[in-house]
Amino acid sequence: MSGGGESSEDSLRVYGRASRRRRREWVEAIERVIRVPLADVVRENALVHLPPAAATRLRLVHPAWARRMSSPLFAVAHAAASRRISGVFVPSAGFLPFDEDDTVPSPSLFFVPASSDLVVLSSSHGVACCFSPADDAYAVCNPATASWTAVPSPPHRSWPRPAIVVLFDTSAYNFRGDYTLVCPFESAPGSGAYCFQVFTSGAGSWWVTDAMTPAEGLVAASGVAAGGTAWWRTSIGTAVGYNPVTGSVELVIYPGDSDQWEIGSAAGRLHCAVCDGRDVVVFRLHEHGIWEEATRVAVAEILQPSQPEPARAAASAEIVASQQPAPSHEHALAEDESSDESDTDEDEEEDEGSRAVVAAANAPLRLDDGVRLLGFQGVEVEVVVLAGRRLVAFDPRTRRRRDVAVPDEVDARWDGAEYAAHTNTLALVAPTILAPEPPADQEVASS
Template sequence: MSGPDADAAAASDGGEQLRACREATRRRLRERVGAIVRAVRAPLADVLRDHALVHLPPAAAARLRLVHPSWARALASPLFAVAHAAAPRRASGLFVAAPDPGLLFLPLDAADTVPSPPLAFLPASSAPAVLSSSQGVACCFSSADDAYFVCNPATGSWEGVPCPPCRITWPRPAIVVLFDASVYNFGGDFTLVCAFESAPGSGIYCFALFTSVTGAWWVADAVAPAEGLIPASGVAAGGVAWWRTSIGTAVGYNPVTGRVELAVCPGDSAHWEIGSAAGKLHCAVLADGDVVVFRLDGNSGWEVAATVPVAEILQQRPWQPEPSYELTDSSSSDDDDVENRAEQDRAGAIPAAASRFWMPRDDVRLLPFQGAEVEVVLLAGRRVVAFDTVTRRRREALLPEQPAGTDWGAAAYAAHTNTLALVARVVLMEPPDDQEVAS
């Protein structure tokens, strides 16, 4: 076909395509408007069930099962548990290794606690130690039973895992649990990363890995210089297991890429702590009466995320020196007394100027932190204060009285966030042929 007939046919085809495109656009618009109308007309109870429940603490959500059968079904759904774990939230509290009863949970919100602070649901003969926690999933170790567990303290679900390879020795296992809280982790799969010295006293560390999918430990090829690695400092951030060292460095291992990451403390390494916020590694440094929070960038460097005075976190007034006056002879004249007082006022000008700045106490310690936003956690005596650097709001808890000689500053702390995260079943498998058998 050619000539005028071909032009007419082409114009007709073009017109049909244009009409089809317009009709598809109108259809999509009608669907969107219909969805908006349905959302506007939806009962308030349905809106709360579908959009608000995931942001509640597990204990509060559990109490709402009795509101309506549809709420009970929604809360019992595995999909709701996955969505609850994926919702952004702040830390619920800290697990503390206490002399008595051995393990306690210190909630930062009274309504956001765990049913069994000593984790009595675990089949352990004594209170276990919480080695690390990520997105509501915790890795625990019972030294009395030489047993390891991965559990959700908020729901009481748990799975036993085998011991790492026998060539690993320690006073305390340096294990970090990595848990993907995205909506795609329907099974609750997790990964454990254990750092251990290649030879005692070498300062060179290797990494053993365990996943719920494989059901066995294996040792990665990567090694890292990590002299003085602090086992209790382990934290998960962005899919990487991190630890602090006593020489002012942070060492991380990424099980996906198999790469080791190193970062140097950006301040005084005697007063710093690492944590996780918004899926990235952060560190808090105590210096000159301030807490400076740094965020790790993509090039293993640090950038300042927030600076907060310690006095503001603890709600304390600036340090005020005690007034002191020199004793004068009672026989001195009134003019001498006036002159002495004037000299004392001049000499006191320096302490008065210094009183504008808070002088940090020796018992102030930074604690581990995690959450959707940066929240600095400080220990001062028995007080534990969490301070949100964005909203400037604080949450506070008080450690219990302990027998004389108990040093809360020397205790091991693990930050924890309560979620309804599922814990995958572990089907134990034989280790690879080139790996040592777990003891």
């Protein structure tokens, strides 16, 4: 018995020493963190989450910050960090940012040589593919860093707008900034059957895959990257995806019965925004083509800041008036005696006009009232709509909206059908090294 008691006491002493040692190590770790200068904490943990324009300005803070942000490791981490959509590339105007501090040095991408305005075809994690119609030339670039590389034309052309989607690898080992381009093309004019051609920066050449899928009415500008798969929507209510790593094709039916729908990417998964009367419903794609409702938001809430200033002033005046105490009978009689009929008529007309403006501004809005859905990308779902000359990105989780006005140089007939969603990062862009000849096991189509 005594031996057993001594054994228990020994175990308790050992446990106590281990517990004290763990507490001491924990306290020392906390002290080490506390002693770390705030500048070092910001450099190691906060800079990677800043927009590229803001991060670049902070290079001047200290040489250590400049070294940190000049490292390829930082560029890889910045491209992989969670962030939301920065803006949209639109014809004639170039890049329209939702935030003033999340812009690019050249909204029209003047650093890419071209004899005509460039068309941004698609973008993924800050890497964009652009096209010069006049030169029939392609380039892959990072608009935030003005780095670019030329890309050969795909062997099979798709006109008038190539349906190329950029797939960018954000893994920790992509130090070169390698990327993949996927471009569908119709196997025969009017057949509605599409094949896929793929270009990788590592191989330096295009090749045609064996995959084929029905995709009648494929919308070239709808392309989006989601989880290593390139997706497009069609005009017949389907979405088509191709994964160049697995060589697999996916075909899903969109979840709704409205003509107003767009696909987007959030957290690496395909999403679909659908018009449902006065609401926008966003669905998330699961395995086996199953859609799950992710969020629902009213169009009126998305466009709330678009209420005209006179209407907001009139509404505020009505609220203030409703909170004031009712005037006394004697005071009301005195006011009636001091006012004439003309003033009373004018007041009544102004009241009726104000009520009419407020009623018009607060009227329920629908997506068919001149409002169009656009695609989106980022770590979180953001509903992007075009309302007149106003682009709005609405976050259903935080209820925050960001908007930008479409400039006058954009054609008034632009209805949001041609665009490219973009997220700014400091991602590297691998230089294109053209292959001397195609790999033996891959078919390369001739022009």
